[in-house]
Amino acid sequence: MSSGRSIVRAKTGPDKRRVILDAAVRVFARQGFHACRVSDIADEAGVAYGLVYHYFASKDEVLDTLFLERWNVMLELIREVDSQPLPVRQKFEAIASFIVDSYSHDPDLMKVIIVEVTRAANSFGQTHLGQIREAYELIGEIVTKAQEEGVFKAEIEARFAAMAFYGTIEQLLTGWIFGLRPQGKEHFERAKWLVVETVCGGLETSVVGETSVS
Amino acid sequence: MSSGRSIVRAKTGPDKRRVILDAAVRVFARQGFHACRVSDIADEAGVAYGLVYHYFASKDEVLDTLFLERWNVMLELIREVDSQPLPVRQKFEAIASFIVDSYSHDPDLMKVIIVEVTRAANSFGQTHLGQIREAYELIGEIVTKAQEEGVFKAEIEARFAAMAFYGTIEQLLTGWIFGLRPQGKEHFERAKWLVVETVCGGLETSVVGETSVS
DNA sequence: GTGGACATTGACTGACCAGTCAATCTATCT
DNA sequence: AGATAGATTGACTGGTCAGTCAATGTCCAC
Numbered sequence: 001m002s003s004g005r006s007i008v009r010a011k012t013g014p015d016k017r018r019v020i021l022d023a024a025v026r027v028f029a030r031q032g033f034h035a036c037r038v039s040d041i042a043d044e045a046g047v048a049y050g051l052v053y054h055y056f057a058s059k060d061e062v063l064d065t066l067f068l069e070r071w072n073v074m075l076e077l078i079r080e081v082d083s084q085p086l087p088v089r090q091k092f093e094a095i096a097s098f099i100v101d102s103y104s105h106d107p108d109l110m111k112v113i114i115v116e117v118t119r120a121a122n123s124f125g126q127t128h129l130g131q132i133r134e135a136y137e138l139i140g141e142i143v144t145k146a147q148e149e150g151v152f153k154a155e156i157e158a159r160f161a162a163m164a165f166y167g168t169i170e171q172l173l174t175g176w177i178f179g180l181r182p183q184g185k186e187h188f189e190r191a192k193w194l195v196v197e198t199v200c201g202g203l204e205t206s207v208v209g210e211t212s213v214s
Numbered sequence: 215m216s217s218g219r220s221i222v223r224a225k226t227g228p229d230k231r232r233v234i235l236d237a238a239v240r241v242f243a244r245q246g247f248h249a250c251r252v253s254d255i256a257d258e259a260g261v262a263y264g265l266v267y268h269y270f271a272s273k274d275e276v277l278d279t280l281f282l283e284r285w286n287v288m289l290e291l292i293r294e295v296d297s298q299p300l301p302v303r304q305k306f307e308a309i310a311s312f313i314v315d316s317y318s319h320d321p322d323l324m325k326v327i328i329v330e331v332t333r334a335a336n337s338f339g340q341t342h343l344g345q346i347r348e349a350y351e352l353i354g355e356i357v358t359k360a361q362e363e364g365v366f367k368a369e370i371e372a373r374f375a376a377m378a379f380y381g382t383i384e385q386l387l388t389g390w391i392f393g394l395r396p397q398g399k400e401h402f403e404r405a406k407w408l409v410v411e412t413v414c415g416g417l418e419t420s421v422v423g424e425t426s427v428s
Numbered sequence: 429g430t431g432g433a434c435a436t437t438g439a440c441t442g443a444c445c446a447g448t449c450a451a452t453c454t455a456t457c458t
Numbered sequence: 459a460g461a462t463a464g465a466t467t468g469a470c471t472g473g474t475c476a477g478t479c480a481a482t483g484t485c486c487a488c
Contacts, residue, residue, distance in 0.1 A: 262438060
């Protein structure tokens, strides 16, 4: 019974903590956080029940970890975009792209973050309201700058604008998550443009005069 | 002092079913659907535990009832608005007004509907995805008509436009619910205008010669 | 003033599951 | 080999609650 698995263990062996987190994403996405048992996570990860509690203090902490890992990457992205001297449309597009790409790269993870944390602001969101607010504020700053440049209307408060932008994206992901909107590479790419065009340019045909049916 | 109480049961004093529903709204809003116990609802309503199960088959059914009661009123409102020959902006404003007024009239109920059903599409939303989709589609029709009239851009799909509109409103309510946005009569009124202006007119100052699709 | 239908009561049960813990395994160092 | 520390195991415990049900109350019809 030779098993070569013990040699490399320390170096490369699967980091069980990571294995548990990845398994949790799949289980949360499939069954929902509340509906799944910790034993489901352990089974999915192929480890013993107790090991989950060796690495995490509670079931909640597993979800917290998943959310924060990803959300912080997004906050950093937004900060970086904000700091660069680009036109608003490009900044918005960079943010929308990041989020849409995150979804297309790992739908399960984004589903968990959106459904179980972001959109569940009563339970977990409450805990992470600070993180969520941070995103709003960073986007708000981008808007403020655009207003100062005269590119964005001054009569729509930056906070509100940020909300509309973020709300549109969240609704878009929600539509994908629940099968209300078509998915696939082209749809993802088009969605990025649609978000920016809708929020920046509005739904109306840009007629200077009035609305006249030609 | 006419004996109003004994003639017909239906007329008499508080209909316990209603009392339970109203109590449930307060309890769900305060503690959240998952975190509260059925006994909390009974206590809040001032009735025995078992009575809840006399009127409702399950805890879920209580929430379902609350959601459907209100959501159907909204669907009807949208249908009526849609059927009238008004400019899109006025249609959108009527819908936004209805929802904002619903919130200002009974924040607890709207909180429950948004947080526990609409935004919790994994658990309950799944059940009510049809109702939610219906709202999308009705709004989508309004957009389609506006496109046919040439008032709305044709290159933004009606479905997507409906999503952006609804998403912005939902995000707005969510902001109020979690204290991220200021409330009060003036804010509510202004919000109605902001939603319509943002979605229809966009965030940009109207510049001619942006993206031109020939 | 009796019977029956429905309203109301609340103690109880059965299932479920997060989190604990003592035992066991594995790797590494001396 | 023996010692130490961390990783891993899974049976078990304690508490929670949704839902049941048999008993009791109330009202109306006749």
